Amino acid sequence: MPLIIDRQPAADTWVRVDSEEGLKQSGDLLVDFALWLEHADQLKARDGRLGVVIDGDSELDPLLSDLDRLALVAVAFPSFADGRGFSLARMLRQHHGFTGEIRAVGDVTWDRLRYMARCGINAYDVPAERYSDDMLSAFDEITVCYQGAEDDPRPIYRQS
Amino acid sequence: MYIYNELDQQLIEQRAEQFRDQVRRYLAGQIAEDEFRVLRLQNGLYIQRHAPMLRVAINYGLLSSQQLRALAEVSRKYDKSYAHFTTRQNVQFNWPALEQVPDILADLAKVQMHAIQTSGSCIRSVGSDHFAGVFADEIEDPRPWSEIIRQWAALHPEFAYLPRKFKIACTGSRSDRAATQVHDIGVHVVNNDAGEQGFEILVGGGLGRTPMIGKVIRDFLPRQELLAYLEAILRVYNLWGRRDNKYKARIKILVQSLGVEDFRNRVEAEWERIKGGELTLTDAYVDRIKADFQPPAYDANAAADTSYAEKLASERDFAVWIERNTVPHKVAGYRAVTLTLKDYLKAPGDLSDVQMDEVADLADRYNFGEVRTTHEQNMVFAHIKQADLYPLWQALGELGLARPVVGTINDMICCPGLDFCSLANAETLSVARQVQERFDDMDYLYDLGDLSLKMSGCINACAHHHVGHIGILGVDKNGESYYQFTLGGSAAEDASIGKVLGKSIPLAEVGDTLQKILDTYVEIRDEGERFLDTVRRVGNQPFKERVYAANH
Incomplete structure (x- = not known):
């Protein structure tokens, strides 16, 4: 699927793993949260970078102590109406100091890109049928921010 | 009122253009129906029974006369020359075309108005006290x-x-x-x-x-x-x-x-x-x-006027209006005035373009150019000099905005109901007319005292029926409009949820039912006791017995 990283089209170097079979592959693995819980030690011992896919139902506590081992956290947006991922991304940055890539996966389309960016998501896995180069303009549709967020923590009253 | 700076202005202009592009992509088939629904709702745009409905924010119910004129102009240019003021102090246009909504938003942005988050699963416009200050x-x-x-x-x-x-x-x-x-x-x-x-x-x-x-x-x-x-x-x-x-x-x-x-x-x-x-x-x-909300430049000599006392003594209708529709102001010589958007047999909360323009002119002449909307679907002029009350009363009377019914059942709060809203299960506007026709004796209404009547056409409760002293909820029974009554609700500092009286009753019997409830109250109230307090004292039972007596 088309990928945008830091507002640019990008190639996806990650292998998405959703079954135990897949864990044996080499390279950068992006594994589902349940698989991570079960195989964390084995995964941490292997070569190659690691990423985990979380969603609004994931109980994140077991993951937090290993955040510095992760190069990527993918936040799933199961539908465009499910906004939990915005808070999850912000908390990863704001509370847990995660500095790696946060990638939106699932229902990721034009009209949520800017909000996602503001919440600390810097990569976007866009369904092929919804991708167009034009959508990169989404980030700059609105340039005024009343709130502080992860792109700029200063609310409007601290910006000058 | 709050004065927009460059950034505030830029934001609403950019938001209007963003929505224009969303409409363009939707019409080009690039955004699916259910996804566009979420996007348009975040801009206050519903698809209603007859046409789209656009809800425009009036933040904390505060409007300038210039903004009210702009609303009048929008209603003329894009709609059917009227607007509906809502129980959340906002305003709705019932007949815009989807393709024109971006232009409406651009027009509104010129007077610092917008429809940002007036609907949808997001943080809505913020409500506040219409008598602030x-x-x-x-x-x-x-x-x-x-x-x-x-x-x-x-x-x-x-x-x-x-x-x-x-x-x-x-x-x-x-x-x-x-x-x-x-x-x-x-x-x-x-x-x-x-x-x-x-x-x-x-x-x-x-x-x-x-x-x-x-x-x-x-x-x-x-x-x-x-x-x-x-x-x-x-x-x-x-x-x-x-x-x-x-x-x-x-x-x-x-x-x-x-x-x-x-x-x-x-x-x-x-x-x-x-x-x-x-x-x-x-x-x-x-x-x-805070600097943008400083009190206006009151006339220090306002209380010295003697014409007000003379008119009060000589014109009973004026005195009644003062008693019902105005309240004393903390500044001597001023009162705050409620404009009742409950004209006889008209839809509660509706104003025509002409009325909006005239109200804007009156606001400029008498009220420092300010207009407020209330959650009771009325408007407020918050700073009227006592010498201006009489000419204002006359002018409002000509506009149909001076019915002295504030706080009575004729000041009914009512959603648009089945006539306009696609969510509604039952008619509301015809019931409002039925109530107004039946209860048009002002002396009787005043004798009943403070009594809030709120009617919603469906369970979404836009008219807050649960917190009416009397609430009426429209329900659908096999395609017929029926009405369920609740008693004892309050939206004020003594807030409470009304209790259901009994099974719902048909459209034609709403007036009779209300009459029985009121008769019961008049019979059993203590001296000076409000309807709400009587219900709280005795419960629903006496009312229930009367309404559902055997002759039914």
Whole structure:
């Protein structure tokens, strides 16, 4: 699927793993949260970078102590109406100091890109049928921010 | 009122253009119907029974005369020359074409108006007290705080896709004229024992299918922490509010299922992590906002006028209007006036373009160019010099906005119902006419005293029927409109949810039923006892016996 990283089209170097079979592959693995819980030690011992896919139902506590081992956290947006991922991304940055890539996966389309960016998501896995180069303009549709967020923590009253 | 700076203006202009592009992509087939629905709702655009309906924000109910004229112009240019003022102090246009909505938004942006978050599962426009700045017992004018909340909520990146809609109201007085206890969050300006000013925070009020009164989750919040605390509440709600069932998705259900203690603990834990940070309000910012809400330049000699007393003594109708539709102002020689948008046999809350223009002119002439909308679907001129009351009364009378019915059942709050709304199950406007026709004897209405009648055409409760002293809910029975009565609700500081009287009754019997309820009240009330207090004293039983007596 088309990928945008830091507002640019990008190639996806990650292998998405959703079954135990897949864990044996080499390279950068992006594994589902349940698989991570079960195989964390084995995964941490292997070569190659690691990423985990979380969603609004994931109980994140077991993951937090290993955040510095992760190069990527993918936040799933199961539908465009499910906004939990915005808070999850912000908390990863704001509370847990995660500095790696946060990638939106699932229902990721034009009209949520800017909000996602503001919440600390810097990569976007866009369904092929919804991708167009034009959508990169989404980030700059609105340039005024009343709130502080992860792109700029200063609310409007601290910006000058 | 709040004066937009360059950035405020830029934001609403960019938002209008963003929506123009969303409409373009939708019409080009690039956005699916269900996704566009979410996008258009975040801009106040519904698809209704006959046409789209556009809801425009009137933040905390405050309008300039220039803005009201712009609304009149929009109604002429894009609609059927009228607008409907709502129970959340906003305004609705019932007949715009989808393709023209971006132009409407661009026109409105020229007068600092917008439709941002007037619908959808996001933080809605902030409600406030329509008598802000009028009464001496006010702790502080709540509107600067409402504006601060508005700015924080506008296009908040984290909270645009909440489980459900989210409504905040803010008051600065012990008297609650903004129905704060039936909002998702109620913000009350309070003083603590040390004499410091801050906020009491209520969470989890709301109407709809499961009406609830909000619970206090913090007695005292330091003022500079307001936004950090709101952010903590919204984050807890966004993460844990139910998303599997829209009837259980409001924050009131989360508060109920976790219990107030657990909910509070989660909010406080989140707040601990962010408090004292960037969200902390700065004095410079608060002062800048407050500077825009300074009292107008009152005439120090207003009370010296003698014409007012003369007119009061000589013109009974004028005196009655003063008694019903105006209240004393803290500034000597001034009163605050309610314009009743309840003209005889007209849809409650509707104004024509001509009326809007005329009201704007009157606001310029008599009220420092300011107009307020109320959650009772009326308007308020908050600063009228006593010498101006008589000519204002005459002018309002010609416009049909001076019916002396404030606080009576003729001041009925009513949603548009089946005639316009695609959610409605039953007619409301014909019932409102039925009530007005039947109860048109003013002396009788005054004898009944304060009595709020609120009627919604469906369980979504736009007219807040649960908190009417008498509430009427329209329901559908095999394609016929029926009406269920509730008694004993209140939206004020003594907030309560009304109790259902009994089985619903058909359209033709609404007037009779109301008559029986009122007759019962008149018979059993104590001297000077309000209807609400009688119901609270005796319960529904005596009313129920009368309404459902055997001859039915």
